[in-house]
Amino acid sequence: MSKRKLDIFTKGFFKENPTFVLLLGMCPTLATTTSAINGLSMGLATLFVLVLSNIVISAIAPVVPDKVHIPVYIVVIATFVTILQFAMQAYTPDMYKTLGLFIPLIVVNCIVLGRAEAFASKNGIVDSALDGLGIGFGFTMALTVLGMVREILGSGSVFGWKFISGDGLLVFIMAPGAFIALGYLMVLFNKIAKKN
Amino acid sequence: MAAKSNLLNMALCLTSVCLVCSALLGGMYALTAEPIAKTNADILRASVNAVLPEGGELSEAVPVEVGGQASEYYISKSADGTPAAYAIKSTTAGFGGPLTVMVGITPDGKVYNTSVLSHAETPGLGAKCTEDEHFMTQFKGFDPSQKILTVKKDGGDVDAITASTITSRAYSLAVKNAVDAFKTIKGE
Amino acid sequence: MEYFLIIISAIFVNNVMLAQFLGTCPFLGVSNKLSTATGMSGAVVFVITLATLVTYLINKYLLVPFGLTFLQTIAFILVIATLVQMVEIVLKKISPSLYQALGIFLPLITTNCAVLGVALSVVTKEFTFGGGAAHMLNLGESVVYAFATAIGYGMALIIFAGLREHLELNDVPKQFKGVPIALITCGILAMAFMGFSGLV
Numbered sequence: 001m002s003k004r005k006l007d008i009f010t011k012g013f014f015k016e017n018p019t020f021v022l023l024l025g026m027c028p029t030l031a032t033t034t035s036a037i038n039g040l041s042m043g044l045a046t047l048f049v050l051v052l053s054n055i056v057i058s059a060i061a062p063v064v065p066d067k068v069h070i071p072v073y074i075v076v077i078a079t080f081v082t083i084l085q086f087a088m089q090a091y092t093p094d095m096y097k098t099l100g101l102f103i104p105l106i107v108v109n110c111i112v113l114g115r116a117e118a119f120a121s122k123n124g125i126v127d128s129a130l131d132g133l134g135i136g137f138g139f140t141m142a143l144t145v146l147g148m149v150r151e152i153l154g155s156g157s158v159f160g161w162k163f164i165s166g167d168g169l170l171v172f173i174m175a176p177g178a179f180i181a182l183g184y185l186m187v188l189f190n191k192i193a194k195k196n
Numbered sequence: 197m198a199a200k201s202n203l204l205n206m207a208l209c210l211t212s213v214c215l216v217c218s219a220l221l222g223g224m225y226a227l228t229a230e231p232i233a234k235t236n237a238d239i240l241r242a243s244v245n246a247v248l249p250e251g252g253e254l255s256e257a258v259p260v261e262v263g264g265q266a267s268e269y270y271i272s273k274s275a276d277g278t279p280a281a282y283a284i285k286s287t288t289a290g291f292g293g294p295l296t297v298m299v300g301i302t303p304d305g306k307v308y309n310t311s312v313l314s315h316a317e318t319p320g321l322g323a324k325c326t327e328d329e330h331f332m333t334q335f336k337g338f339d340p341s342q343k344i345l346t347v348k349k350d351g352g353d354v355d356a357i358t359a360s361t362i363t364s365r366a367y368s369l370a371v372k373n374a375v376d377a378f379k380t381i382k383g384e
Numbered sequence: 385m386e387y388f389l390i391i392i393s394a395i396f397v398n399n400v401m402l403a404q405f406l407g408t409c410p411f412l413g414v415s416n417k418l419s420t421a422t423g424m425s426g427a428v429v430f431v432i433t434l435a436t437l438v439t440y441l442i443n444k445y446l447l448v449p450f451g452l453t454f455l456q457t458i459a460f461i462l463v464i465a466t467l468v469q470m471v472e473i474v475l476k477k478i479s480p481s482l483y484q485a486l487g488i489f490l491p492l493i494t495t496n497c498a499v500l501g502v503a504l505s506v507v508t509k510e511f512t513f514g515g516g517a518a519h520m521l522n523l524g525e526s527v528v529y530a531f532a533t534a535i536g537y538g539m540a541l542i543i544f545a546g547l548r549e550h551l552e553l554n555d556v557p558k559q560f561k562g563v564p565i566a567l568i569t570c571g572i573l574a575m576a577f578m579g580f581s582g583l584v
Contacts, residue, residue, distance in 0.1 A: 023563060026408035027497040034319075064209055065201040071465055072213050074494075078458040079217040083224050085457070090231035093239060104457045104504055108495040110409050154319075170320040175403050176578065179571030183564040190559060218455060225454040265518070287510075287518045292581070294510050294518030318581075 012134030019142035020189040024110040028102045030178040036159045039147025041095050043140025049106050053077045054120040054132035061121040073116045081107045149181050244283040247300030247309040248272045252280045262286045263373030284374040290366040292316035299374035307338040322363030331357050345372035387528050389513040394532035396580040400498050401540045407498035421545035423482045425538025432499050435464050436530035439503040460503050468494045502530050
């Protein structure tokens with residue numbers, strides 16, 4: 001792989017991490033990270049939609065008139081989200097129930113439309129796919145880490161494996177804990193990113 | 197690099213994209229309709245079986261009114277066709293939203309077991325209704341003719357979850373409504 | 385009476401932003417100035433209420449009777465996108481200064497999770513208000529719920545903007561400046577709102 005293609009893929013991890021740097025897709029980040037596995041699943045679901053819609057939009061962008069490009073991109077993204085919805089309903093019903101409303105809300109995840117607009121519509125198919133993969137993995141990584149932190153502090157477990165008996169600091173699996181944990185993680189991330 | 201934005205192009209583009217996507221979704225919907233129905237049936241079956249004694253053939257859902265709301269129940273029939281137990285779905289208002297409980301009742305009117313289908317209770321407090329062993333097992337074999345289905349605070353015989361009186365009240369009410377519905381079913 | 389319960393529940397008990405996390409991106413983006421926050425709140429109230437009304441009707445009279453519920457997500461988001469476009473045009477005419485102030489955030493109301501979130505939840509979830517029976521909302525309840533939800537969003541947004549303006553003048557450690565301290569403050573605000581649970 002050429003250096004440029006590698007760059008496109010890896011920038012989603014640190015330099016342009018959607019959660020900690022670009023501050024996009026905050027709603028699912030805060031809502032679905034009550035545990036590590038939930039965060040991981042949400043990240044992967046978003047990755048699926050992101051990569052596929054990037055590919056399709058990159059392919060059709062040359063023939064889409066400028067004035068209607070937003071509704072067209074939205075329809076494409078919504079199609080993939082609905083496909084994902086049906087697949088999850090049929091084959092992963094537990095996670096479907098846990099993630100609930102946030103699966104269809106991937107449509108309005110600023111990351112997906114944002115990347116379509118900023119990158120996929122202006123670049124080739126392979127590059128767009130790589131961009132989707134990179135940003136998607138960066139997002140998944142952020143969500144999983146936040147989910148892990150909230151799960152460890154709030155339930156005393158990691159990926160369902162409990163290491164204390166009873167409950168942890170429950171506030172972390174509730175609403176305020178999400179904001180606070182993310183705030184501190186952001187500071188940590190910036191510290192690490194600055195060192196690189 | 198995009199095509200020209202005249203009315204014909206825009207209309208054509210939007211319409212064709214919508215048509216293609218709708219067709220794709222229609223296809224996907226048809227493809228997954230059966231697996232989804234099967235998965236839902238499996239989940240329901242599991243939740244009903246959790247509250248009924250082993251064995252027995254499950255009937256289809258039968259509509260019934262529980263606690264003033266439309267709901268349904270299932271009959272588990274033994275080999276000779278006589279009803280061995282009833283599983284009644286009961287929904288009440290919990291602390292954070294609707295609380296739905298599946299209540300298994302044997303023909304003698306005693307509660308065999310209960311299981312939560314869905315809830316919106318606070319983690320660590322009301323959500324314990326699905327984890328607290330002591331709370332859940334007290335409903336096993338509960339005889340409504342001998343004991344009262346309300347929390348001890350309200351003069352009944354149900355031990356509430358610590359600091360979750362409202363959830364416990366809702367749960368007890370759900371079971372009580374199911375028992376009342378059972379009486380109506382039996383009475384028919 | 386039930387409408388009153390719906391309003392209290394949507395604004396305080398289950399605040400769309402502080403309890404359900406819907407609408408976070410613009411929340412963090414627009415809340416650094418009180419004036420833009422107020423303008424955004426007004427636009428959001430209008431869009432959410434109207435969007436819920438239209439999507440509810442489309443769902444009830446078009447999607448469900450023709451078995452087209454699999455088009456729900458697409459149909460709803462297209463309705464929302466169209467409505468926002470219309471709001472933009474109207475706003476440009478009647479208040480160009482507000483239009484300028486909101487800038488990029490106005491078209492971004494389309495991607496505000498709260499709008500699609502509320503529209504979807506009124507047609508898919510059952511609600512209980514103040515101990516009433518669990519039921520799907522009818523048109524009147526849905527519109528009142530949407531309106532109250534939007535008011536709750538606007539209220540949280542304005543409170544938060546006020547807090548952030550104060551934060552600007554305070555001595556915040558360098559690494560926390562900007563978004564991190566805003567998030568932590570938001571968490572504390574969310575904790576305060578948790579005190580409302582059990583109100584209805």
